[in-house]
Structures are given as structure tokens and as C-alpha cells.
Amino acid sequence: MELFETIQQEYAIRALIASSIVGITCGILGCFVILRVMALIGDALSHAILPGVVVGFMLAGHSTLAIFTGAVVSGLITAMLITWIQRNSKTKEDSSIGIVFTGMFALGIIGISWLTKKQGIHLDMKDFLFGNVLGVSNNDLWLTALIGLFVILCIVVFFRYLFITTFDPVIAITMGISTATMHYFLMFLLSLSIVASLQSVGVILVVAMLIVPASTAYLLTDKLKIMIIISAIVGFFSATSGLLVAIVLEIAPGPTMTIMGVFAFGLALLFSPKKGYIINYLREKKRKQAIDVEDVLKAILQISERNQLSLTLIKEKLGFSESKIERYLRKLRNKELVEYNNNTISLTEKGNKEANKLVRAHRLWETYLSDKLGLSYENLHEQAEKYEHVLPSEFLDEVEEVLGHPTVDPHGSPIPTTEGEVIEPSTITLNNLGPDQMGIINADQELASELWKMGISSHSHLKVIDNTNNSISFAIGNYSYKIDKELASKINITLIEYKLARQD
Structure with a gap:
């Protein structure tokens, strides 16, 4: 009951309207801020407007218009300084931002200290840093409303230009759109939004109002227009619910708005239908x-x-x-x-075919990794296991096409057909192979031991060089071997056949 009585008060109504406008405006603009990876610049501008606020106060006292103008000019100067330092020195962008905004913020603190000591004027830094939405005046409310309306109107009118420069600046340039102009225009809108948010959440937390609603919306959709709508709704929810909770608990409204926004982000992070953790x-x-x-x-x-x-x-x-x-x-x-x-x-018959399709995928990948990537036989199985389950059958057909429709894998095992049928490969003894024929050694344990002593391992790929009456010469990799016909007649070879020519 006490809450309803409180929000009927004039100051509470002004605070609620101002918070709503700030939440919606920052939510909409924040979408472009995070998509352009400008979160740090937003943080920098929120701090860098302080010298402009001080200068505006020095020139016109508590004039809302003077403070607003000074803050906007200060924000634009900051944006230009960051760009100038980045382009005219080897300083990285994040370093340029850090240098400029800390320097500007420090100037603002010095200015406030000077005003307090020399002029005898009291400026409450706490309200500037963290906001005081319950102290919003009618003039502040009008200024916030006009800024919010102007920012939203600009985004609607220039949406096409902001869209293309955000996602593809190269195409924007070919279309005759100045990416630099749109960048500074966005900096201008950002400065306006920050000034509008000063009274509600202060310079420290305004970056949260820009980033948190937009980041929440980013988790919920891939379409920019829908993202903007969701971000505006989340911004509105964060600002209004944060204010109401702050009134009930009698705590600072600015930080509470931020916490409500983070709470909404946490829900999206956990339960988003596409990108949620759960x-x-x-x-x-x-x-x-x-x-x-x-x-x-x-x-x-x-x-x-x-x-x-x-x-x-x-x-x-x-x-x-x-x-x-x-x-x-x-x-x-x-x-x-x-x-x-x-x-x-x-x-079952169906299960046998499906199992052979899995074997086909595995053996095709072993063949691809061996022939195209030069992977050693010892590592083929483990690597092929990673690919056989995840890639679609259409992609596997392309792999088979690239390989020339092989009938056996690097170990000499038959590769099943696309229908899951197994066709046993042709087998012949080594002594019957002619020059340039290729195959895979398939020796029993006793013979494999004898070949091992000669430096030849079972399942090795060979290519016949010459076949004479007494001996046969063949190559395995970069090594050549010559054995007599009697031994060659005991070595079974699985022929490597291709339906199409290899493109090695």
C-alpha cells in the first residue's frame, strides 16, 4: 500500500517517466553499440562528458541547457580525439580510449574541485556518478523526453545507413555512404543518450543501461529489428522495475536498475531458446x-x-x-x-545397413585424412571418429567424389556403399602385380614378422616399379624395395581401385 501511495506523488511520477524514457532510449541505441563492438567507447563517453558539465555550469550555473550542451560537445571532442590518436599514432584503439576518457574524467574532477573550493559552490559528485532519479525536475524530464524522441527518430530515419555500416562497411562505402560520418553521428546520439541518463543512473552505470538490455536481446534473436524491440522492452523493464524495487527497499535507484537489467540478462543467458546455457x-x-x-x-x-x-x-x-x-x-x-x-x-537388416553407413563414414574420413592431409596411419582412427558423426551424408558424398570413389581405406578394409552394402575388395598376390599398380599389404602374423625385419610393415601402401622373372621392385613412400618372386607370391595385396582419376 505504501508503494502505491509513493508512486502517486509528483516526484515519483516524474522519476518513473524519466526512467522509462532512459531505459527505452538506451536499449534501442545500445543495439548498435554492441554490434559495432563500441561498449568501451560508450563507457568512455559516459565519463568524458564531465568536463563539459563543469564548463556548462561555469558559464550558466544550473542551466539545464548549458550543462546539456557542454556535455554533448565534450562527448564529441572525446570521440574525435580517440579517432585522431588511433589514426596518427601506433596506439591501439582500446589504449586510445583509455587514455582519452581517463584524461577527460580527471579534468572534470579537477574542475569540480576548483568550483567547490574557489567559488564556494557545492556539487554533489555522488548524484553525478550514480544518479538521483527521484530528484528529476520538470525541466530535466522535458529534456530527457526530447532527447529520447530525437534519438529514436534519428534511428528510424537513418536505420538503413546504420544497418549497412554496422554489418558491412565495405559495401556501405561502395554505395557512397560515409562510414566515418555515420560513426560520428552514432557518437553524437550516444552523447545525447548519456546526458539524458545522467539524472537517472549517473555516468558510472549508464554504460550498463546501454549494454545490458542490448546484450540480453542479442541472446534472444538474430534479427536486428526484433533485437531493437526486445532491447527497448528490457530497458524499460530494468528502469521501471529497478525504480519500484528501490522505493520499496529504500535503496539507491540507479544501481537497482542496473541489477534488474543484469537479472534479465541472466535469465536470457540461461533460458534463451537459441543461445541459452541450459x-x-x-x-x-x-x-x-x-x-x-x-x-x-x-x-x-x-x-x-x-x-x-x-x-x-x-x-x-x-x-x-x-x-x-x-x-x-x-x-x-x-x-x-x-x-x-x-x-x-x-x-536387423535395417540396423546392418545403418551400421555399415557409419563404417563408410569412418573409413572415408580415414582415407581423406591420409591421402589429402598426410596424417600418419597411427592417428587416423582417432581423428576420423571426430568427423564421422557430425557431418551430413551430402558432405560425405562430396568427400568420396574428391577422393575418386575409393573402395578400401588406408588399412585395406572395404568401404561400404552409400546404401550400406559391403563389397569385398579385389585381392591378389604381390607377384601378379604389374608396374604402376598400387595396393595395400595384407600379411598374416608370421609373414608380417618376416616383412618387419626387412623394414616393411603390414598395411603399408605400395606401388610396383618393376616386375621381372626373378624379382619384383616396389616403392613404399620414399623408400624402394626389391624382393624375390617366391616371397612375393606369399604376400596378399588388397588392390586400390578408383572409379574416377585421382587429382593429386
Whole structure:
């Protein structure tokens, strides 16, 4: 009841109207500030107007118009100084901003100290720094309203120019739009908004009114016009709710407005449908689970080719707990990819094709990483695992096209077709290969040991150089080898075949 009585007072009504205007104006303008990465400049201008306020006061006393004019001029001088230092020295932009705004702010503090001591005038720095919205006069309210209306009108009229210079300054220049002019125009509007916000939140917190609502809106949409509307609403909410809470709790309104804005940002950060932390966490969890399910499906195929399927073997291969594997098996069963009853596991026809598609993706990526990026065989498997789940099948078809439709991977294993069918590759003994034919060594353990002593490893890629009556010469990488025909007749070779010519 006390709150309703308070907000019916004339000073409270003025404060509520002024806060609303400031919240909406700063929210709208703030969208361009954060999209142009000008948050630091906004902070700088909010501090740098202090000398202008002092000069305006020295010339015309408590005249609202004089203080307003001085503050705006001071803001424009600051913007030009920052640009001049940046262009005429090797100083970085952020350093230029820091140098100018601290220097201007220090000048303002010195001016206020001089006025206080020499002229006997009392200026309350606390109100300047943190605002005093409950002390807004009718003149202050009119000035705030006119500034707000002017800023919003300028953004509506020059929206096209602000849009193009914000997102693509190069195209703006080709269209004959001066990006420098629009930059200084935005600095002018920014200075106006800061002056309008002085009485409400002060120079320290005005940057929050510019950045927080716009940052909140940025989390909620990717469209600029909608972002501006949302930012204006959040700015209005922050200012009005902050003022009401401050009245109820009898605390400073300026900081409370900022806290309400940060609260709104926190909600957006957590619950935004596209960029919120919780949504991203759930999306990532779902993606990881889908990858795990696919890994289980692929593991079933690979284990069934060698052993009798069991939960234990799947657990040993993937390192998952039995409860997790059982949960994933039930998901696969619901998709009709596996049959799972009483610990009996088998792939359905549909599941076999889907599993082979995963194997196809893995082996194509191994081939690409080996042939195009020169990755060593030892690292192929781990790297291919990262890509096989995340890229669409259309992209995988392009990879296959680039590779020339290979039939085997770097280890000599067959690459399934797009339909998930496996065609066993052609195998021939080394002694039957002719010059320039290529293949992959596929030796048993005993023969592999013998080849290892000669410096030849199983699964190596070779290219035949010459085949004579008594011996055969071939190259593996940069090394050449020559062995007799008897040994060559024992070495099985998986032929590397291509439907299209390689473009190496």
C-alpha cells in the first residue's frame, strides 16, 4: 500500500517517466553499440562528458541547457580525439580510449574541485556518478523526453545507413555512404543518450543501461529489428522495475536498475531458446548421446564379424557401463535397428545397413585424412571418429567424389556403399602385380614378422616399379624395395581401385 501511495506523488511520477524514457532510449541505441563492438567507447563517453558539465555550469550555473550542451560537445571532442590518436599514432584503439576518457574524467574532477573550493559552490559528485532519479525536475524530464524522441527518430530515419555500416562497411562505402560520418553521428546520439541518463543512473552505470538490455536481446534473436524491440522492452523493464524495487527497499535507484537489467540478462543467458546455457547443454547432451548410440550400433557390427555378441564385449570395446549400453540397446530396438531379448543381441537388416553407413563414414574420413592431409596411419582412427558423426551424408558424398570413389581405406578394409552394402575388395598376390599398380599389404602374423625385419610393415601402401622373372621392385613412400618372386607370391595385396582419376 505504501508503494502505491509513493508512486502517486509528483516526484515519483516524474522519476518513473524519466526512467522509462532512459531505459527505452538506451536499449534501442545500445543495439548498435554492441554490434559495432563500441561498449568501451560508450563507457568512455559516459565519463568524458564531465568536463563539459563543469564548463556548462561555469558559464550558466544550473542551466539545464548549458550543462546539456557542454556535455554533448565534450562527448564529441572525446570521440574525435580517440579517432585522431588511433589514426596518427601506433596506439591501439582500446589504449586510445583509455587514455582519452581517463584524461577527460580527471579534468572534470579537477574542475569540480576548483568550483567547490574557489567559488564556494557545492556539487554533489555522488548524484553525478550514480544518479538521483527521484530528484528529476520538470525541466530535466522535458529534456530527457526530447532527447529520447530525437534519438529514436534519428534511428528510424537513418536505420538503413546504420544497418549497412554496422554489418558491412565495405559495401556501405561502395554505395557512397560515409562510414566515418555515420560513426560520428552514432557518437553524437550516444552523447545525447548519456546526458539524458545522467539524472537517472549517473555516468558510472549508464554504460550498463546501454549494454545490458542490448546484450540480453542479442541472446534472444538474430534479427536486428526484433533485437531493437526486445532491447527497448528490457530497458524499460530494468528502469521501471529497478525504480519500484528501490522505493520499496529504500535503496539507491540507479544501481537497482542496473541489477534488474543484469537479472534479465541472466535469465536470457540461461533460458534463451537459441543461445541459452541450459538449451545448449541439453542440445550438447542429446548430440553426445546420439553419438554414443551410433558407436554402440557400429560396435555391434564390428564385434559380430569376429565374435559372439555380448554386453561384456561391447562394454570392453566402448568403455561404457552395462546400464548405459542396455539403455542404448533399447533405443536401437525401438528404432528397429537391433533385436535385443534376454541378453541376445543381433542386428536387423535395417540396423546392418545403418551400421555399415557409419563404417563408410569412418573409413572415408580415414582415407581423406591420409591421402589429402598426410596424417600418419597411427592417428587416423582417432581423428576420423571426430568427423564421422557430425557431418551430413551430402558432405560425405562430396568427400568420396574428391577422393575418386575409393573402395578400401588406408588399412585395406572395404568401404561400404552409400546404401550400406559391403563389397569385398579385389585381392591378389604381390607377384601378379604389374608396374604402376598400387595396393595395400595384407600379411598374416608370421609373414608380417618376416616383412618387419626387412623394414616393411603390414598395411603399408605400395606401388610396383618393376616386375621381372626373378624379382619384383616396389616403392613404399620414399623408400624402394626389391624382393624375390617366391616371397612375393606369399604376400596378399588388397588392390586400390578408383572409379574416377585421382587429382593429386
